[in-house]
Amino acid sequence: MSISGAVQFLESRIQIRPRAAVVLGSGLGGFADELTDTVSIPYHEIPGWPRSTAVGHAGQLVFGKLGAVDVAVMSGRVHLYEGYTQYQVTLGVRVLRRLGVRSLVLTNAAGGIHPEYRRGALVLLSDHINLQGSNPLVGPNDDSLGPRFPDMTEAYSAEFRELARQVGDEQGIPLKEGVYAALLGPSYETPAEIRFLRTIGADLVGMSTVPEVIVANHMRMRVLAISCVTNMAAGILPQAISHEEVLETGREVRETLIRFLKALLARAGERWTD
Ligand code: HPA
Numbered sequence: 001m002s003i004s005g006a007v008q009f010l011e012s013r014i015q016i017r018p019r020a021a022v023v024l025g026s027g028l029g030g031f032a033d034e035l036t037d038t039v040s041i042p043y044h045e046i047p048g049w050p051r052s053t054a055v056g057h058a059g060q061l062v063f064g065k066l067g068a069v070d071v072a073v074m075s076g077r078v079h080l081y082e083g084y085t086q087y088q089v090t091l092g093v094r095v096l097r098r099l100g101v102r103s104l105v106l107t108n109a110a111g112g113i114h115p116e117y118r119r120g121a122l123v124l125l126s127d128h129i130n131l132q133g134s135n136p137l138v139g140p141n142d143d144s145l146g147p148r149f150p151d152m153t154e155a156y157s158a159e160f161r162e163l164a165r166q167v168g169d170e171q172g173i174p175l176k177e178g179v180y181a182a183l184l185g186p187s188y189e190t191p192a193e194i195r196f197l198r199t200i201g202a203d204l205v206g207m208s209t210v211p212e213v214i215v216a217n218h219m220r221m222r223v224l225a226i227s228c229v230t231n232m233a234a235g236i237l238p239q240a241i242s243h244e245e246v247l248e249t250g251r252e253v254r255e256t257l258i259r260f261l262k263a264l265l266a267r268a269g270e271r272w273t274d
Pocket of ligand 1: 109110111112188189205206207230231232233234241246
């Protein structure tokens with residue numbers, strides 16, 4: 001299982017050279033349908049590529065055009081809680097970078113901790129807190145990918161966030177901004193854990209994204225991440241959290257998110273040619 005094996009396989013299957021990519025989170029699929037001239041490759045066909053087992057994750061890599069911009073869409077991701085290693089969870093992002101992707105947009109479903117958030121809100125990540133107990137860069141450093149100790153002071157590109165805010169304004173899509181805490185899962189948090197997360201400065205909680213953001217920074221990608229608040233976090237409202245609610249909210253905001261991503265990638269394609 002190697003990065004170059006997957007890269008070689010994909011290069012033999014696609015003509016386009018994507019500069020931007022989108023990773024779709026739980027229940028947030030559908031964006032790939034917006035592309036034209038598509039080539040869809042199921043994960044199981046790609047050497048070494050892990051298959052997603054989570055409900056609500058499709059499991060294919062789609063290449064295509066969004067207007068004039070060549071993009072790749074990872075429809076479905078794998079998580080640490082499924083039992084995959086950090087290496088497997090982040091392989092896709094590394095392969096995309098090797099294929100030429102510089103701008104990366106990650107989406108996820110998250111629990112809302114900030115008292116001003118509501119179910120269905122879209123939140124741009126400004127920073128994260130890694131509480132997953134591990135890091136994808138542990139082990140010998142591959143200097144051809146990036147440095148041993150990558151800087152994370154602007155893990156989420158301020159310029160990309162600014163562009164996202166402009167697009168949100170133009171499209172009439174309200175966007176909040178917040179700090180994402182990543183936990184291992186798969187159980188949802190307890191109310192005491194959520195009070196702890198709030199105290200340490202988290203606005204959102206989820207079980208993904210952070211490993212991908214770390215390897216993307218390692219490889220000097222431009223990262224934007226958007227959480228869909230699919231539910232308020234444990235103990236914030238007097239009700240239990242269910243995966244069905246998470247998926248249902250995902251479906252409700254899907255159209256808005258697709259409209260936003262379409263406009264955003266067009267603008268990103270105009271702004272950055274690398
Ligand atoms: N906690 C953790 N992950 C999540 C949640 C949550 O409340 N909602 C969606 N993903």
